[in-house]
Amino acid sequence: MSTLDTLIQRSQAFATEGFTAGLPLMPTLRTMVISCADPRVDPAHILGLKPGEAVVIRNVGGRITPGTLQNMQLLQTIGQVMGANPNGEFNLIILHHTDCGINRLEDRPELLAAYFGIDKTALPAKAVSDPHASIQIDLAVLKASVPLPPSWKVTGMVYDVNTGKVEVIVPVESIQTHPSA
Numbered sequence: 001m002s003t004l005d006t007l008i009q010r011s012q013a014f015a016t017e018g019f020t021a022g023l024p025l026m027p028t029l030r031t032m033v034i035s036c037a038d039p040r041v042d043p044a045h046i047l048g049l050k051p052g053e054a055v056v057i058r059n060v061g062g063r064i065t066p067g068t069l070q071n072m073q074l075l076q077t078i079g080q081v082m083g084a085n086p087n088g089e090f091n092l093i094i095l096h097h098t099d100c101g102i103n104r105l106e107d108r109p110e111l112l113a114a115y116f117g118i119d120k121t122a123l124p125a126k127a128v129s130d131p132h133a134s135i136q137i138d139l140a141v142l143k144a145s146v147p148l149p150p151s152w153k154v155t156g157m158v159y160d161v162n163t164g165k166v167e168v169i170v171p172v173e174s175i176q177t178h179p180s181a
């Protein structure tokens, strides 16, 4: 049986056994996860997410890049169009991990600089090989870049691909981006 055959068979099993009709578009856990595209690091598995529970953005490294911010802006606008309460509590989780493939790009600074939208000389500040540092960096980038409501709770996590365990690096906190806050 080919890989495609296997996946089609699994999709048929999902349609009959795992599918829930009528799920709302808005995430029922009021949660967004930003994580790596790494096949070992799927938030649906690591965080036990079920269909409809969370919005997930995945990219190389789970990093806050101009592209990530653009996606977040579009998603926020969809929420506004859907009439979501902009002041309601919302959870934003940034999930980085050990042994990330982005480490293999350290000798390709031109690729990484373009990815982050920065000059090559600024790359060391992105800490691409240190997930504990990169979580802190991306939280700071996020706070400086996006006018998120104060009611959004932001958490950083590092997943260890050798143990399967998640470490909460930044405790839950409200993001404060308004000058008056």
Ligand SMILES: [Zn+2]
Residues within 6 Å of the ligand: 036, 037, 038, 041, 060, 061, 062, 097, 099, 100, 101, 102
């Ligand atoms: Zn990765």
